Amino acid sequence: MNVEVAFRAEEAGAPDPEGVAVVIDVLRATTWVATALERGAWGIRPVLEVDEARELARSLRQAGEQVLLAGERGGLPPEGFDLGNSPTELLALDLRDRRLVLTTTNGTRTLQRVAGSGRVLVASLRNAGATARYLAALGRPVYLVCAGTRGRLSQEDVLAAGWIVRHLRVVGAGVTLSDAARIAEAAALAWEGRELEALEQAEHGRTLLDLGFAQDLAMAAERDVWPGVVALDGAWLRQVQDGATWR
């Protein structure tokens, strides 16, 4: 079971139709997705462009769905959006059975890059362990793709990738790591128990602190607190149900 890591979305190789791609964007898209599903949302529809997101939300509402329109550009919600992409913001809302439309700068673009993989998951520190257990059960080649931030490596994404690697080595059989996977694992272990400190020092973390999102960092730094696994199911990101198998 080969495990490869791309430290930035731009490095991701060609999608493997026999493998599983795992998109990681800890600050904040994939942490937000985990939080929304954790709180009962039906699913999240990732879209690339702001206008496309607005149009999709409108269509879904016309079809009678309960929809919230969420996303960011430069860390803040575009005009007319119901929500940004702050996971903290979700805590006050009743999301049960809601459909959410999300557009973010790096996370949704990275999802597009891995389209064509056999399966696409999204993961964060919150569900690194659960994701690793699911990957171990699938037994397919794993490609962890860190979103990064506008072409730059993001420390928090590499740490989450490293924790998935670490958990996979503990629970998985015949796991073979690339050098990049080894580096991610080593970095994760070096910061073990100090994930929040790591996020506060990281480039994108400091930007978010300046914008007033300290509580988002705290949520994003919580490791292995949610047992859910998130996969792309058609066009929607949804929680994987027990017993879900390969295709």
Add this chain to the structure above:
Amino acid sequence: MNVEVAFRAEEAGAPDPEGVAVVIDVLRATTWVATALERGAWGIRPVLEVDEARELARSLRQAGEQVLLAGERGGLPPEGFDLGNSPTELLALDLRDRRLVLTTTNGTRTLQRVAGSGRVLVASLRNAGATARYLAALGRPVYLVCAGTRGRLSQEDVLAAGWIVRHLRVVGAGVTLSDAARIAEAAALAWEGRELEALEQAEHGRTLLDLGFAQDLAMAAERDVWPGVVALDGAWLRQVQDGATWR
């Protein structure tokens, strides 16, 4: 004093005429260069192509120089070369005041990528500490460029970059790390004291073990054993003399 790391040569950004680029190719080009200079060689001339290396060695010999022609393709010396790029091989030779011509797959190509930087150093685990002290004294922006192996990240290069970062943070003033620099530092610390084990598990390390170069890995894994600093001086890699200043 900004410290940035490129994990693979292909990621290196535009050269900074005000900054210092440090090329790292632990297995084996920069370890070989350190060993040759440690043993008294006058300088190493890195060249891209095998034919170019042969031609240059011939010209230097015609000019009366004592020259050794060294390099590898696929880990082994090309036909007619005096040496491969095994640092162990150097231990039996008298290199005092010798000129060496070197062509390697990844290392010399990476040097070409950073041409145009204010200064170009090459470093390995053997002189990570010495290189960091020199960088701290210069006080210029630092760009650590890992050569990698045919486009793939190489664990051993990231670990050497991480040790330079670590030493810089200890001896340098006002050091600011990118996220990539933080990841490299964390990985280095996680493998502290187990550098040889890391190299033996690494992708390129395993290839070299298969080719019978176990002793090269042992030499490459020795950290901070040589106080020399290596810089590109014109077309030659030479040891920096005490008191050398910026240009």
